[in-house]
Amino acid sequence: MLFFEQLLNGLQLGVMLFLMSAGLTLVFGIMQVVNLAHGSFYMIGAYVAATVTMHSGSFMLGLLAALPAAALAGMVVELLILRRLYHRDHLDQVLATFGLIFFFNELTRIIWGRQPLFMDVPPWLAGSVELLPGVNYPVYRLAIIAVGILVALFLYLLFARTRLGMQIRAGATNREMVAALGVNIRLLYTLIFGLGTLLAGLAGVMAGPILAVEAGMGESILILTFVVIVIGGIGSVRGALVGAVLVGVVDTLARSFLPDLFRLFLDSSAADRMGAALASMSVYIFMALILTCKPAGLFPVND
Amino acid sequence: MRKTFVLVIWALFLVPWSALARDMKPVKIGMITTLSTKAGYLGEEIRDGFQLAIDMEGGRLGGIPLELLIGDDGRSPEKGRQIAQRFIKRDRAQILTGIVFSNVAMAVVPGVVRRGIFYLSPNAGPSRLAGRDCHENFFNVSWQNDSLSEVIGQYATNQGYKKVYLIAPNYLAGKDNIAGFKRYYRGQIAGEVYTTLGQADYAAEIAALRAARPDAVYFFLPGGMGINFLKQYAQAGLQGVIPLLGPAATDERLLQAVGPAAVGVINSSQWSAEFDNPANRAFVAAFEKKYGRTPTLFASQGYDTARLIGSALAAVHGDLSDRDGFRAALEKADFASVRGSFRFGPNHFPIQDFYVRKVVATEDGAVRNRLLGKVFSGHQDAYAAECRR
Numbered sequence: 265m266l267f268f269e270q271l272l273n274g275l276q277l278g279v280m281l282f283l284m285s286a287g288l289t290l291v292f293g294i295m296q297v298v299n300l301a302h303g304s305f306y307m308i309g310a311y312v313a314a315t316v317t318m319h320s321g322s323f324m325l326g327l328l329a330a331l332p333a334a335a336l337a338g339m340v341v342e343l344l345i346l347r348r349l350y351h352r353d354h355l356d357q358v359l360a361t362f363g364l365i366f367f368f369n370e371l372t373r374i375i376w377g378r379q380p381l382f383m384d385v386p387p388w389l390a391g392s393v394e395l396l397p398g399v400n401y402p403v404y405r406l407a408i409i410a411v412g413i414l415v416a417l418f419l420y421l422l423f424a425r426t427r428l429g430m431q432i433r434a435g436a437t438n439r440e441m442v443a444a445l446g447v448n449i450r451l452l453y454t455l456i457f458g459l460g461t462l463l464a465g466l467a468g469v470m471a472g473p474i475l476a477v478e479a480g481m482g483e484s485i486l487i488l489t490f491v492v493i494v495i496g497g498i499g500s501v502r503g504a505l506v507g508a509v510l511v512g513v514v515d516t517l518a519r520s521f522l523p524d525l526f527r528l529f530l531d532s533s534a535a536d537r538m539g540a541a542l543a544s545m546s547v548y549i550f551m552a553l554i555l556t557c558k559p560a561g562l563f564p565v566n567d
Numbered sequence: 568m569r570k571t572f573v574l575v576i577w578a579l580f581l582v583p584w585s586a587l588a589r590d591m592k593p594v595k596i597g598m599i600t601t602l603s604t605k606a607g608y609l610g611e612e613i614r615d616g617f618q619l620a621i622d623m624e625g626g627r628l629g630g631i632p633l634e635l636l637i638g639d640d641g642r643s644p645e646k647g648r649q650i651a652q653r654f655i656k657r658d659r660a661q662i663l664t665g666i667v668f669s670n671v672a673m674a675v676v677p678g679v680v681r682r683g684i685f686y687l688s689p690n691a692g693p694s695r696l697a698g699r700d701c702h703e704n705f706f707n708v709s710w711q712n713d714s715l716s717e718v719i720g721q722y723a724t725n726q727g728y729k730k731v732y733l734i735a736p737n738y739l740a741g742k743d744n745i746a747g748f749k750r751y752y753r754g755q756i757a758g759e760v761y762t763t764l765g766q767a768d769y770a771a772e773i774a775a776l777r778a779a780r781p782d783a784v785y786f787f788l789p790g791g792m793g794i795n796f797l798k799q800y801a802q803a804g805l806q807g808v809i810p811l812l813g814p815a816a817t818d819e820r821l822l823q824a825v826g827p828a829a830v831g832v833i834n835s836s837q838w839s840a841e842f843d844n845p846a847n848r849a850f851v852a853a854f855e856k857k858y859g860r861t862p863t864l865f866a867s868q869g870y871d872t873a874r875l876i877g878s879a880l881a882a883v884h885g886d887l888s889d890r891d892g893f894r895a896a897l898e899k900a901d902f903a904s905v906r907g908s909f910r911f912g913p914n915h916f917p918i919q920d921f922y923v924r925k926v927v928a929t930e931d932g933a934v935r936n937r938l939l940g941k942v943f944s945g946h947q948d949a950y951a952a953e954c955r956r
Binding site for chain 1: 607608756761762766767778790791792798799803828
């Protein structure tokens with residue numbers, strides 16, 4: 265029973281990670297730009313949603329305001345800053361976008377103050393349901409899982425079935441050729457970047473009622489997001505999906521069951537400490553294992 | 568004759584001037600505190616409480632004019648040390664205060680007090696400074712790190728909880744607090760979980776603790792971690808089902824962010840906005856008027872620190888070259904604390920009363936701490952005996 269519940273928890277964490285990593289991997293794989301500030305758009309999504317929800321009382325309005333806000337912020341950043349960095353070294357990109365993290369954190373502090381914002385679960389998603397006898401699971405977390413599946417489906421259709429998706433894929437392979445065919449590649453890049461930050465914003469909105477909405481909230485999820493991308497294969501949305509779910513499940517199961525495992529042959533307080541230490545490493549060990557077998561990740565793009 | 572005349576003129580010039588100069592030169596107090604990072608509101612509370620005491624006296628403390636220098640350590644020990652250097656060498660500050668975090672305090676305080684500078688801590692109270700590394704120039708005006716968890720441990724014992732589940736982050740203060748809880752708790756431990764510092768999602772831990780079926784849950788998760796935990800605990804349907812106990816878990820700023828999900832949490836404190844003594848009534852009213860929010864216990868600690876410094880400055884008439892006199896005056900703690908009774912133990916940590924508070928929803932829809940009762944009277948920390956000067 266507990267195992268099933270923890271599996272769901274892992275899936276739910278995985279879905280959040282997918283929303284983050286899908287956008288990041290698109291930008292990374294297609295535009296060849298390392299964007300450390302991706303977590304900032306997650307934060308912007310959460311802040312805007314919390315503010316609008318607080319004032320209007322409606323979670324849906326918060327969601328509807330936050331998505332364009334995150335996309336817009338992303339496109340502005342792309343236009344003003346990242347555009348100048350495409351032909352620069354990756355190190356320059358890392359430096360610039362690392363600076364952006366500080367910029368956005370300070371900006372949110374100036375606008376909203378140091379106090380974390382309050383955001384509650386919408387009433388129609390509150391409470392929990394009994395999935396199996398004895399397993400009560402919060403409805404809101406089920407909703408997160410559902411949103412993640414919908415987004416995965418949407419991205420699949422976008423890339424596989426639409427003209428825009430085709431252009432994006434082509435643009436990734438040969439930028440000049442696509443431009444020569446009359447596609448506005450600059451606009452295309454701005455749009456992709458906006459889509460990526462919109463997904464990050466969506467993750468932020470979903471996280472708002474669960475987590476503290478505060479400056480710097482994007483950094484903690486960013487590291488796991490990068491782990492997901494590396495595991496899944498850089499630039500692959502499918503890889504991001506599989507990687508995210510794997511990372512979510514591995515992390516959750518390790519945290520919940522490693523201490524019990526150690527308790528079999530250690531006294532309980534030592535087991536708890538050992539288990540906690542190993543659990544926090546589990547994701548990275550898992551990443552190392554995957555990379556030794558498949559150095560380019562699970563679904564390498566340029567095979 | 569002429570020589571005498573000149574001397575008299577000189578004397579006339581010098582005497583009042585030097586006396587005047589002494590009066591005009593304010594005492595410099597350096598405040599190193601955490602104003603940036605996610606924990607920045609803690610330093611803000613301490614600073615605002617401290618500044619309030621100065622403002623209420625019209626820019627003075629104990630009748631002595633003073634200058635408050637403020638530096639932001641950004642939670643970094645190294646930065647804290649740099650600011651301390653600057654305050655002492657360049658600004659010639661003679662009193663330092665303000666540090667929020669124990670690791671910063673451990674990096675700054677020992678070097679400072681050895682040079683004859685006074686340090687009064689409005690928050691950080693690491694066990695080393697209470698015991699082995701205590702110093703005659705170090706004073707703590709808040710509580711030793713373990714104390715608030717000891718209160719929760721005693722409360723759990725008093726309530727007759729048989730099985731308590733413990734959860735804290737895997738770092739020094741987390742382990743100290745769990746040790747403090749265990750020192751006074753007489754029941755069984757249903758589970759002891761150490762999470763990553765700064766962890767955001769507690770779904771796995773909450774599922775495991777529900778499966779363990781404890782009588783109560785003890786959690787030490789400062790700042791944003793606590794907000795996340797409380798929200799998710801309520802969403803999992805455990806709010807009000809398994810009682811939550813935490814040391815200083817829900818200050819007034821955190822309550823704003825957590826909202827109704829915090830209702831029912833039992834937390835320990837040495838202070839409450841509800842204390843009905845003249846000093847506290849004046850403090851709370853002035854704080855709310857100036858800053859437009861209810862003060863937290865951290866603000867009360869900043870305020871008390873300033874008032875204590877004022878009492879000692881008055882005793883030596885602002886002459887800090889009289890170190891022994893100033894120290895003796897601090898030890899006397901002759902000021903009206905917002906906590907009511909307040910005195911120092913031999914290790915310069917307070918011997919004081921501790922209370923538990925419960926978070927309640929008020930009629931106007933707000934969420935507040937309500938005083939539940941006293942747990943310890945005249946409580947001393949566990950390290951005082953180790954302090955030998």
